[in-house]
Amino acid sequence: MSFSMTHSVVLPYPIGRVFNVLSDAEQMERLQKLTPEAQVFSLLQPDSVSLPNDALSSLNHGYNMPEGCPRPCESTGTSPQDTANSDMRIFPRTRFEFSGTVPILFGLINRPLSVSGAQIVDEEAKVVLFESGVAAQGIQEVKLRTFHEVLLPDNPNGGSGEPRKLGTEVKETVWGSCPFALSFLLRFLAPRVHRNHMELYDRLFDSA
Numbered sequence: 748m749s750f751s752m753t754h755s756v757v758l759p760y761p762i763g764r765v766f767n768v769l770s771d772a773e774q775m776e777r778l779q780k781l782t783p784e785a786q787v788f789s790l791l792q793p794d795s796v797s798l799p800n801d802a803l804s805s806l807n808h809g810y811n812m813p814e815g816c817p818r819p820c821e822s823t824g825t826s827p828q829d830t831a832n833s834d835m836r837i838f839p840r841t842r843f844e845f846s847g848t849v850p851i852l853f854g855l856i857n858r859p860l861s862v863s864g865a866q867i868v869d870e871e872a873k874v875v876l877f878e879s880g881v882a883a884q885g886i887q888e889v890k891l892r893t894f895h896e897v898l899l900p901d902n903p904n905g906g907s908g909e910p911r912k913l914g915t916e917v918k919e920t921v922w923g924s925c926p927f928a929l930s931f932l933l934r935f936l937a938p939r940v941h942r943n944h945m946e947l948y949d950r951l952f953d954s955a
Contacts, residue, residue, distance in 0.1 A: 750934050752920070754938075755945075756949075758949055765915040768913075774951070781947045782940070784845075786847060789843065790842070796837070802836075804869055820863075841865060862878060888924075
């Protein structure tokens with residue numbers, strides 16, 4: 748069974764800073780550990796993939812995953828001839844895994860969780876494509892993250908002549924699949940977990 752969800756947050760920081768924090772491999776552990784399930788996190792050997800120039804920039808936040816959407820975990824690595832094709836680009840890929848426990852039965856039981864995944868980044872278009880999976884439960888998800896400059900609301904304590912500041916809207920859409928037995932639970936819980944995770948993104952800028 749499939750499921751999808753979309754959520755966005757506005758962060759009061761310049762788009763360059765926000766993109767760096769939410770796309771850089773060195774920041775990924777902090778990002779994933781905003782959720783209690785990511786108790787042990789490891790970055791694996793990075794590599795790169797060859798994709799069409801607009802493979803990421805052409806993606807949109809629809810209910811269904813766009814046709815031809817790359818799969819970061821499955822895309823093959825680059826080869827020497829890839830750099831000679833003007834229609835293709837080399838995108839950096841970060842692989843990772845994390846593990847922890849998930850409470851079930853209202854916290855009476857903690858069940859082990861192991862997640863592996865990868866992300867590819869288009870720095871020019873400021874797009875992140877993220878894929879992860881829980882192999883033991885047959886759960887897979889692909890996440891599209893985009894960034895756009897927005898005008899922040901007027902500061903009620905500021906002077907009337909002060910220019911409005913720019914912030915960044917971060918929008919994410921998740922497309923997932925799971926066994927039928929888990930579909931009802933995930934359709935109910937996953938949007939809430941996704942929303943709560945994104946609402947914590949501002950914590951990443953306390954020391955970024």
